[in-house]
Amino acid sequence: MSNIYLGYHFTIEPKELGSEILIAELGEKPFESFIETETGFSAYIQKDLCTEDVLEDIYILGSDEFKISYVIEEIDQVNWNEEWEKNFEPIDVNGKCHVRAPFHKKTEAEFDIIIEPKMSFGTGHHETTHMMIQHLLETDVTGLKTLDMGCGTAILAILAEMKGAKPIDGIDIDNWCYLNSIENAERNNCTEISVYEGDAELLKGKSYDLIIANINRNILLNDMQTYVDCLNKNGILLLSGFYNEDIPFIDASCTEKGLTYVKKFERNNWVSLKYLKNN
Numbered sequence: 001m002s003n004i005y006l007g008y009h010f011t012i013e014p015k016e017l018g019s020e021i022l023i024a025e026l027g028e029k030p031f032e033s034f035i036e037t038e039t040g041f042s043a044y045i046q047k048d049l050c051t052e053d054v055l056e057d058i059y060i061l062g063s064d065e066f067k068i069s070y071v072i073e074e075i076d077q078v079n080w081n082e083e084w085e086k087n088f089e090p091i092d093v094n095g096k097c098h099v100r101a102p103f104h105k106k107t108e109a110e111f112d113i114i115i116e117p118k119m120s121f122g123t124g125h126h127e128t129t130h131m132m133i134q135h136l137l138e139t140d141v142t143g144l145k146t147l148d149m150g151c152g153t154a155i156l157a158i159l160a161e162m163k164g165a166k167p168i169d170g171i172d173i174d175n176w177c178y179l180n181s182i183e184n185a186e187r188n189n190c191t192e193i194s195v196y197e198g199d200a201e202l203l204k205g206k207s208y209d210l211i212i213a214n215i216n217r218n219i220l221l222n223d224m225q226t227y228v229d230c231l232n233k234n235g236i237l238l239l240s241g242f243y244n245e246d247i248p249f250i251d252a253s254c255t256e257k258g259l260t261y262v263k264k265f266e267r268n269n270w271v272s273l274k275y276l277k278n279n
Contacts, residue, residue: 004047005032005075008055012040013067017216018060022068025058027176040068047074093133097159102187111137111162114187115153116180128240131265131272132156132214135238139274141165144209147230150219150241154181154195156212158188165210166192173199200226210236214272217242221253228257231277240272247271 008031012018019041023034030049035042045054055061061068090107091099098109106112129152136156142164148157151170160168170181170193178197185193196202200223209232213220220239231237237259242250244266250273251261259275266272 005044006047006050007073007075008043008070010040010070015040018066021060024174027174029054093130094137096137097133111159113158115155115184127267127270128214131267132238132240134265135274141210146210147208149213150215151181152177154184157193158190161190161192168193170195171198171202203230206230207232212238214240217246224253235277237275244269244271
């Protein structure tokens, strides 16, 4: 098989939500890697596995809600580590948590997390992941039964285990995220994390002391009652994946279901909220 790759360089407006949906759809195709760019992301596929109609049934490309364009580049002998070293810098959160790729040097951070950079979303670079790490760093999670909903790369589940949470469930609807979460948990020597492929339907009959949900506004609002039903008394709910202007909708949903607002973090108009369940 040839080692020639095609790089599909996508420009997307609005970028964040559009990228999330498009990557989920492309994940059903033989694309091997996704790298975030300033205007969207690049998707890579072996030329031998790419057919002329590879994008024909991608629903979002025909949607009026997003403006998406792309160019295709032929690339010889892709060196993924080299590509990632160009695009992936280590993350330092509050001087306590360091998120890095295997090719980065280890630091003396209290929590050193290694994420295999097959895709730059969920590595800690995005504002929402960064803020959720902040919440976890200042929360005592020792012995808390934890759910990482929409776990992505499992970075938040990994940090929760490093801080003493157990047992931990990670759930993601995307097959790539499911497989990558398992790999990253193993890479960080985690023994308390179980990963499942699916959605909130998997939560029936479950209960947790801590629920982490970094997804998006619409899914959070749709599944909020399920989260609250699964949360034990005095349980903690950490939410992100939405903007400042979405807070009234998220807060109304939480408060009407009996949750108490505790704290907010904000980065570049993205926000992350913390709630408690008092009964």
